[in-house]
Amino acid sequence: MTQTLSPTGLAFRTVPEDRLRGAHDLFLAALHEKPGSDESWDVMRQAYVADRTFGAFDGDRQVGTAVSFPADLTVPGGEMLPMAGVTYVGVRTDYRRRGALTGMMRAQLEDAEERGEVFAALHASEPVIYGRFGYGVATIARDIKVNSKRARLRDDVPVAGTVRLLDGDEVVPACSAAYPALQRTRAGLMGRSEQWWALSYHRRIKTDHLLVAAHFSAAGDIDGWVSYKPAQATSGDVRANATLYVLDFQAADQGVANDLWRHLVGVDLIEDVMAYFRPLDDPIEAMLVDAYAVRSESEGELWLRVVDVPAALAARTYGIAEPVVVEVVDSLLPGNSGRYRVSPQGMERTTDQPALTMAADALAMVYLGTWRPSVLAATGRIAVADPAALPAADRLFAVDQPAWNGSLF
């Protein structure tokens, strides 16, 4: 248990096992939800890994909570590095804007550093919260709405395999066994623990009528799936306006994705298919006879915090370009501050003058290739001592496919 005190007298320490349910209810209250039932806590407690929940305390009263769990993140080039998945963050309404979150974030990041985790990552409820702690938007996703009545796949979209609905008790064993091979396919994807599957699938299959359609290759292996939930229009009339909400869409390659989209837009008595958080390069418009059946908007998906800058920069691959010296300034985790020469051969620390200087949040934005350094420089997030280095930095950090996280947590 670590304990630090804030100027406002709040203390920050890990929450003991017997107070985790209270911590979870505090989080629910922060989202304006009522306390969980005994039954829901039996499921939710699996999200709480021992010694990974930090609380803000006023004396003995817990007033804030922040959870993390161990996972790993695929970086450009395919290596997977340890990551703290941050979730269930909330502060009591009567204790807000007194540094409760700030203290918990500091304690949590120091904890991740001590555990040897290279990243922390989260999905943010509001974009204004986490930048100050060195998190940056590291993947951008598209929310795609397809009008099923207008949508028909072009005849020349190839067929790669077959799609079959899985029985409820087949889903977790089959999909969790198939997922690790998929995680290698794109930067930004993360490992899914047993707890992740329990919370995201077991619970929803039982209580939410979640359906899972799996894709089988010619060899009979599962190489992708979609999970979805039909929601009837409020009238209850099956002919009116039902929407298919797609909660998870994984595919080993575009051939598999073609078949899964064909399945989704082919479900009858559906007005719209609403697929949240698809990769930016999902080519659905190119697959349809009527591309205007699609409406989409993009939004920030994964917020990344580089906890161990040398390890992160050393692990990813880089494009072909002249070396660039980058200075990172990290006031929260000062061990990261320093100068790094980045080249196609990798990264080395240096004392040379930097061409570019960036804070931790800007590094997170360029690290997975989502934002070009020249764009962040032009918009004031990166300081430039040598403008000639910008095209080289763009090529070094570029990736072939847009990074994508694809897992809700």
Ligand SMILES: CC(=O)SCCNC(=O)CCNC(=O)[C@H](O)C(C)(C)COP(=O)(O)OP(=O)(O)OC[C@H]1O[C@@H](n2cnc3c(N)ncnc32)[C@H](O)[C@@H]1OP(=O)(O)O
């Ligand atoms: C990963 C996830 O779980 S996402 C879910 C996050 N949780 C929620 O959205 C639940 C509802 N909100 C909350 O519980 C709280 O408002 C929190 C957790 C977002 C913020 O907690 P607080 O203890 O109030 O934050 P804290 O006092 O440490 O604020 C630090 C700074 O961030 C700013 N800040 C914090 N939250 C917000 C916000 N929602 N909007 C604008 N500014 C904010 C504060 O003004 C403060 O700025 P300053 O340093 O310039 O004074």
